Amino acid sequence: MDMHSPTEILQTVRKDQVLLVRLNNPKARNALSEEMIELITSVLEETAQSKDIRAVILAASGPAFCAGHDLKGLTSHRQDDDQGHNYFSYLLTLCSDMMQRIVELPQPVIAAVEGIASAAGCQLVASCDLAVASHSSRFCTPGVNIGVFCSTPMVALSRNLSRKHAMEMLTLGEMFSAEDAHRFGLINRVVPDGQAEAEALNLAQIIADKSHVALKIGKKAFYEQLEKPQREAYRYVVEVMAENMMHQHAEEGINAFIEKRSPCWDK
Structure with missing residues (x-):
């Protein structure tokens, strides 16, 4: 634009x-x-x-x-x-x-x-x-x-x-x-x-500069969990975070942290 x-x-x-x-x-x-x-x-x-x-x-x-x-x-x-x-x-x-x-x-x-x-x-x-x-x-x-x-x-x-x-x-x-x-x-x-x-x-x-995948997942989850009772919110975000952990960005980010390097996010 x-x-x-x-x-x-x-x-x-x-x-x-x-x-x-x-x-x-x-x-x-x-x-x-x-x-x-x-x-x-x-x-x-x-x-x-x-x-x-x-x-x-x-x-x-x-x-x-x-x-x-x-x-x-x-x-x-x-x-x-x-x-x-x-x-x-x-x-x-x-x-x-x-x-x-x-x-x-x-x-x-x-x-x-x-x-x-x-x-x-x-x-x-x-x-x-x-x-x-x-x-x-x-x-x-x-x-x-x-x-x-x-x-x-x-x-x-x-x-x-x-x-x-x-x-x-x-x-x-x-x-x-x-x-x-x-x-x-x-x-x-x-x-x-x-x-x-x-x-x-x-x-x-x-x-x-952050993972756009993590930000998209996290922003949606933030507003969703706000409207839920605490126990229900935890159940919801457990599933969200487990799915997030399965994404390529999570794997790359964690490996980069362990290897003491900057992560390389895909486009």
Whole structure:
């Protein structure tokens, strides 16, 4: 994939085995419009089939990472015969499916946050496997301030943060600092302003050097076991790990460790 025209609202560029996906609609604060959601979904679908991409970075242009849903676009549908209910359900489902595709993508996904991640933008960060944010980045789920509880962002937040921290964000609707987000468990690292994408790329390149087979197996198993009771989770991952041990990558990796050399993964 090559970098698209800078006039397009979503850009992609390959950096060796890493795919950088950049939201590029700064005038709209990179809002998750219907078009933006469809474009991200399309890129994720294509990436899931790639044998060459080992990691994905989600970044953004401009002062905001993502301001959430396009509220003006949503409000325009209040003129529909059903006052917008069907469209609201359609768009929220479309967005939720896109978030779930990030979780189900075989490759790890890293958010590189500069600026504000609000509402569904915060959900986007929480849906990624890892997240790096600049020092001046801010995070919020402010729906409660305008009479709309951030119920869809709540799904991703409640699966990444402790219950108390998730409810703090959801019920206060306040802006939280990058340090708070790190303390809450929403992001992995805080870096100087302007360095989030570079740090995300550093992490992605480290990941790209690992066994893509092990990462694919492990990412899927991680999210599967989270939803199971502990005893059932252990039964599940025992089978997953036993099957993983049978793969060529496991044999090569273990032999390389014993022989004190770097493993050579197949393509």
